[in-house]
Amino acid sequence: MASQPQHTDLFYETHILCCCNQRPEGHPRSCCADRGGRNFMESISRRVAEMGLTNVTVTEAGCMERCELGPAMVIYPDAVWYTYENEDDVEEIIESHLKGGQRVERLVLDPDQKLPKPKALDLLDVVVSDVRDETADIKSIVVKAADGGDLPKFEAGAHIDVITATGLRRSYSLASNPGDRSSYLLGVLREPASRGGSVWIHDNVKPGDRLQITRPLNNFPLDDSAPAHILIAGGIGITPILAMARTLNGLDAKYQLHYCTRTPEGTAFRKEVEAIAGDSLTYHHDGGDPSRGIKLDEVLGDAPAGAHVYVCGPKTLIDAVRAAAAEWGEERVHFELFSAAPDQNYINEPFDIYLSRRRMDLTVPADRTILEVVREAGINADSSCEQGLCSTCQVRVISGEIEHRDQILSTQDKARGDTMMICVSRGKAGEKLVLDL
């Protein structure tokens, strides 16, 4: 293992030292503890023990002066430094470095490195195995891993982004069975008025085509501790609801599925929904007149005590469900928007930002977003929907008052004030936001 001269035998063949330094709240350099260092250290310790790796020890260290790159760890005697930001990173370090003896180059911190390395978008190569017309304007698409292996696991409610040949990135919920890693089922509504992603998919994607997609991300998870579940889908919003119904069947959990569309002919995935939900399924066809559609007061009024409601579809439906369930409490009402229809007339004003990892001051003018300003400064910040719906651009906020304009953070998350969607949300006028970027 060791590449350095040794004067003695080693007590530990591999000694992992993880920074867990905690600075005062709001410190502009932030710290490894606020970036999750302690949780990751605990994961590493647990995995090392679980895997029975011998002569490896994990120690909590104080500040190692790599604050801008943290959370940081160093492995001795190899003298290899790593940063890591999620459990997948931890797992890869353990599998590759500790077990396989191969450094994880994408996570290595070089000795003279001062700034975070640009992150490559982690894309999956898939092959389209089936395309079907579900309705006149909805296609179902099945994709499999291009290498024939398993796709990453996902949970009901998750979505992936498809990267189009035209360079667009569009989110689609996974409708397939979360236990099945051999393929993903997507539903795509043709939306001529949108930015062109769905039209490209409708007009171009055919069986045998290769596509690139992102890994599944779940902003709409089931709460499987609830005693009962009311699932409400509007149109193409059926896709995550289908995966939820499959999961709930597997758990033998009580649920009702309310599927709202205009007409029976315009109803996608009918066979699947009927086969999966059976007697738990109710269709609501309104013929284009919402007053003839779902009676939310009845549906929610008859719900078993403690039930959670999940709604996915047009904003009008989501707003109606949220209003009807206003007394339920936020933790029992789950929703996912597919497109934003801003109903507030925000006034934009300039404000300042400070990028903690880069020690960089920037000003966000009234007519630009944080995302745009950060990109202009040469930082390849990730984003997808750019409407405050998908959480791809989410950034931790170290200090400063945020004006949240996204549709995804809960009231509690917003009130905590330690995270924001930089595509739409802003700082209060005259405010300086310190961002973990």
Added chain:
Amino acid sequence: MNDGDSGRKLLYDPHIFFCLEENQAQPGHTCCAEKGAMDLFGHMRAFAKQNGVTGIRINRASCLKRCENAPIMVVYPEGVWYAVRTKEDVEAIVKSHIMEGRPVDRLIVAPGDAAPQELDAVEKAE
């Protein structure tokens, strides 16, 4: 790790971890902090600075799990462990090991070394 990169640039050479643990001692032992580790750590940092040593880091660490040798520190990448008691001990490590590259043999602890006498006595008494 593969051995192909010896001699590559290190961020800190050496990188010293000083156990400053207060309340995690293994049974029968006393924590480094209770045996004066904090003062020794502070003195080592100050002494290295006075002597103009750069390119190293003397780092705080939690329990290094060598409580039988408390106060304990480890010097990486060499992997040399020292049990220190006095200011003179840490000064010797700075002068000899860090500045001149000669480890201080009398302070080194290594796997297989007998634990110090008084701690043996404590363990037996329990």
